[in-house]
Amino acid sequence: MPSITRTAPDSEGNRRVVETAVYTAVRTLLDSGAKYTEISVQKILAEADISRSTFYAHFRDKSELLARMGRSLNQRFFDEATADAATIWDAVESPDGLQSITELLAKGVARHREHFSVLAAISETAAYDAAVNDFYTSGLEAFEARVRADLEKRLGSALTDSKLNARISAQVIVWGGEQAIAHHISTEDESQDADFAAELAAIWWYGAYNRRTESS
Amino acid sequence: MPSITRTAPDSEGNRRVVETAVYTAVRTLLDSGAKYTEISVQKILAEADISRSTFYAHFRDKSELLARMGRSLNQRFFDEATADAATIWDAVESPDGLQSITELLAKGVARHREHFSVLAAISETAAYDAAVNDFYTSGLEAFEARVRADLEKRLGSALTDSKLNARISAQVIVWGGEQAIAHHISTEDESQDADFAAELAAIWWYGAYNRRTESS
DNA sequence: CACCTACCGTACACTCTGTTCGACATAGTG
DNA sequence: CACTATGTCGAACAGAGTGTACGGTAGGTG
Structure with missing residues (x-):
């Protein structure tokens, strides 16, 4: 038999053992x-106390490791976040969507803080690594689509400035917001989180969702 | 004489020759x-067509090179930007500061686009390299201080929501804005720059500088 | 017991970094 | 013109890290 670079582990169970060991080691x-x-x-x-060959049997390289780590995190973080979004965000058409957004951001900030080291690693690596960037980008694009749809709804109902550009606003909100949160x-203590969430929410709300121009 | 690691070039003139060659090579x-x-x-x-030893006679490492490159760029970019800010920004207390901010951002975006590759490199590297991060951070902190001062002025004159938190807002505006621009x-074509500048300016203006809450 | 699966450990080829140092080219000075 | 200082070149080297290859081995399973 030709030397085929050594097969990757196949059994569901054993796979998890090594990989979670690696994940916690990185964390x-x-x-x-x-x-x-x-x-x-x-x-x-x-x-992680594993051998070099075992590592490479599981992960192609450090980038794939981080991307996989991110994905496994998203299954109980991002999904959770979008669940919040689904319930709370829908109140966006209600008169005080501001409070909804504040709550949403407060939860988001808390979760972000909890997993900060990993999320920072992803954003750091996404800047120069294609694989991680794909992963990072796709997550934010999902949010962007959501925000844009909501803005368009509000535009349709004349709930915000008719000159607002939903596509661009959504980009500013999501990509800028991500960086602002990070x-x-x-730089700030957890005690500031509530104030921060309120302030960011206000900027989003009065700046886009519920923008009132001078003339109106 | 003891072998002192080889001295770095001292004559002003010759220094520039190699270094600009390196800068353009990196660019x-x-x-x-x-x-x-x-x-x-x-x-x-x-x-750059220079030898290894020459490089290390001029730069300690790749990080220092990038930081120096950034500094040399700032002398005719950032300074220029703050000059704009000084002239235009002062109109911030006038009734239509929105247009001032829009113009300011339009110029900022244009300059950013012109030097995008280098600025992206700096932001990319700042994420994991301390030296570059110091440089990157200090630049944005100057802007942050400026924005915060303006917001506090407007707060003092009751030109925006009295509940606005100037410190946090300034952070959101500057750090989020930077990322939004990048x-x-x-991702977008130059033809979108004007719309983008207008939209970001509007979010800043109605979201912070001139925030009108429901109750007011 | 024989077998398979998955991990270990070592070894290796390769890339990149940062340092050292002798050789050389050039320009200014007495 | 000879001397000297300056600055670059080129080659060599140690050290760190990456990804691959492969023989050996422990433990569960039929």
């Missing part, structure tokens, strides 16, 4: 203050 | 689509 390293870029595969191996968490 | 490589992280020192040497440029 530990990230939480200890290292940037993902600086963390070598060697350090991950040492921390920066807030990395 | 060429960035413009050709490569991410700064992926660009090895070797490639820079080849592109994302816009990397």
Whole structure:
């Protein structure tokens, strides 16, 4: 038999054992203050206490590892977040959507803070790695579509400035908001979260969702 | 004489020759689509056609190179931008500051687009490199201070929602705005710049500078 | 017991980094 | 013109990290 680079583990169960060990190892390293870029595969191996060959049997490289980590995180974070969005966000057409958005952002910030080290690693790596960027981008694009749809609804009902450009506004809100949240968490204390959520919500609300121009 | 690691060039003139060669080499490589992280020192040497030892006589490493490149760019970009800000921004207390901000952003976006590859490299590298991050951060913090001061002025004159938190708003505006601009440029055509500037300006204006709450 | 699955450990080829140092080219000075 | 200082070149090297290859081994299963 020709030497086929060694097969990857196939049995559902055993797969999880190694991979979660790697995930927690990376989390530990990230939480200890290292940037993902600086963390070598060697350090991950040492921390997870597995061998080099085992690692490469499971992950193609460090990028795929991070992307997979992100995906596994999203299944109980992003999905959870979109669940919130579905319930709360719908109140967006109600008169005080501002409070809805504030609550939504407060939850979002809390979750973001909880997993901050991993999310920061993803955003950091997405800047130069195509695989991670694809993953990162697709997540935000989903939000963008949602925001845009809501803005268009409000435009249709004349609930905001008729000159508002829903597509561009949605981009500003989502991509700028993401960065604003990340920066807030990395520089401010948790005690500021409520104020931050309220302030960001107000900017979104009065700046786009419910924009009242001088003339109106 | 003991071998002191080889002195760095001292004469003003000759210094510039090598360094600008390196700068243009990096710019060429960035413009050709490569991410700064992926660009090895070797490639820079080849592109600039200088030797390894010469490079390290001028720059400590790739990070310092990028930070220096950024600084040299700022002397005729950031400074220029803050000059605009000084003249136009002051109109912020006038009734239609919205138009002032729109113009300011339009110029900012244009400049950002012109030097996009380098600015993207800086933001990309700042995410994991301390030296570049210091540089990147200090630039944005200057803007943040400016925005915050303006917001506080408007608060004092009761020109916006009395409940607005100037500190947090300034952070959202500057850090979120930076990301929004970067994302816009990397995904949208130049023809969209005017609409984008208007939309971002509107969000800033109605969301913070001139926020009108329901009750007022 | 024989077999298979999945991990271990070592070894290896390769790439990149940052340093060192002798050689050389050039320009200014006495 | 000879001397000297300056700055670049080129080659060599140690060290770190990456991804691959493959033989060996423990444990569960039929």
